[in-house]
Amino acid sequence: GGYGGGGYGGGGYGGGGYGGGGYGGGGSSYYQSIQRAYEIVDIIKYTIRPETWYDEGGEGEIYPFGADKLIVSQTPEVHEEIGRFLEQIVKGLGNQVAIETRFLVVDENWLEDIGLDVSLNHLTLGSKWTPLQFGLGVVEATKPIATSISNSLTARNAANPAMSFNLAYGTPLDDLQVSFMIKATQMHANSSMLTAPKLMVMSSETGSLYINKETYYKSNSELTTDTVTGGTGLAYSVSYWDHENDTINTGIQMDITPTITADKKYVLLNIFTSLDDILGFGTETTTAFTANGTQVSDSYELPVTEQTQIQTRVSVPDQGTVMLGGLTLAAENDIEAGVPVLAKIPILGRIFSNRSGVKDKQILLILVKPTIVLKEELEADAVAALQD
Incomplete structure (x- = not known):
């Protein structure tokens, strides 16, 4: 045996993890790459001659060296198997998935x-x-x-x-x-709002998308009393409202991990998405007493928010569209008032009664379309463009 070094494609196997979501969790920072290196080590120990490794009583050992290398002490046969395993991983690193999403909100x-x-x-x-x-x-x-x-x-x-x-x-x-x-x-009244972000992600990597709007609002109010000395040397009390401000983020958040299947015809999508919105503002009133016992009050508005979350794992054909989820909200208010007995008289009862109605409906749809972008196809297109 002896020691051998093996690179494995710039820092990692996958990003969404081994098997489409088991290990790891995406990103490309140094520490995440180190974590993936240890995951690679575990996978090799479990799948390539498990009985020959030191943990199982054998003599073979394997350690990560930095974020993109492995140090292996094993027999030549095991070295060859590890090399073939790493080559398969590297081949899959160039494949990407173009993600198109649609967030559609319809109000009626x-x-x-x-x-x-x-x-x-x-x-x-x-x-x-x-x-x-x-x-x-x-x-x-x-x-x-x-x-x-x-x-x-x-x-x-x-x-x-x-x-x-x-x-x-x-x-x-x-x-x-x-x-x-x-x-x-x-x-x-009818209204519709379409948000259509797009994202290119490596196969088995995790991509994140944030479209946020930051709203400032007054979150608290407290009466403060200070003692002030005037020009005559007399001290008197001054009361004022001390306000606290805060922020709230609304918009879209999406974390998506696409994994291309072996036949390159389907994409496994591991998706978490969240949609936050402000429905309106509610009034909050704070009451306090000044130094001389006078009751005072201060009013401010707090946001009323709505959050919709979807977390799922689906299989989608290449360039197919899947509806991750939908939400339909419907509400109706009907009010009728009138004079007892008189309001029930046919025809004439309309003079002594009145009615009103409000109907609202809101539909939220989240659609995702993955498109496989293979490294071989990109290279072929690039060569064809040069020849033309």
């Missing part, structure tokens, strides 16, 4: 608010009766309420109705004064 929002409000402002029944007044108020009672889905159409969107008019009968001197208010609004 609908609002309807139709109603009639009748008010009897003055009705004289006789000289011994006080004038009669009443109002239904059903229009205000059925203002549309937003759902929990983002971009919901609310009463703020319907503040200026598509159609409205007021009709009044009578003057202040008449025995009868009646006013009618009709309001009608119907809204429909």
Whole structure:
């Protein structure tokens, strides 16, 4: 035997690990390369003449030397087997996978608010009766309420109705004064957002993609009181709100490890993806007392976030598209208000009632398309280009 040195393709076997996800975890730093070197050592001991190694009672030994070399003490036959094993690893290092992703968010929002409000402002029944007044108020009672889905159409969107008019009968001197208010609004909104990042990754390596937006917000508020000495030498207390600011990251994060199969027709994808979004802001109020006992308060807004995560392992044909996952959110708010009994009268009941409705739907789709880029094909294309 004797010692032999063997390089193994610039620092590593795989990156997503042995067998498409067992060992290791991607990246190209020095320490990760050292970790892969030890993984290579373990694989060689377990697969090439296991009984000949020192750990199993034999005389053979193998150690990593730096991040890209091995020191081996073994028989010539084992040296040849290790050499062939490393050659197979090096052959696979040049193959790459082009990853195309699609994050598609589709929103569909609908609002309807139709109603009639009748008010009897003055009705004289006789000289011994006080004038009669009443109002239904059903229009205000059925203002549309937003759902929990983002971009919901609310009463703020319907503040200026598509159609409205007021009709009044009578003057202040008449025995009868009646006013009618009709309001009608119907809204429909569709929106879609497509994010399509692309990434080129070595086979069995891990690629990471981040598309983030950083949002600053006031996260806390605390009343602070300090003692200040004025020009006259008198001390007095000053209270102020001390604010804490924070940041939140929203956007897309994806870690993907593609592994090309032996027949080079399929790609095994080990994927983790996360989509973070801000749905809105909620108001937080802090109350405190000053030095003289006065109660004061401060309000600030905190973000309401939504996170969608998918982790999976799938097999996809070359240039095929796979839907990793989908999420459909649907919500509906219907409000109806009216005068008891009168609101149930056919046809006439519409005068004494009002209704509104809000419907929202959101669909999230995550699509991935891998394309195998073989080293041999790239070399052939390069040679053909030179010949032309």
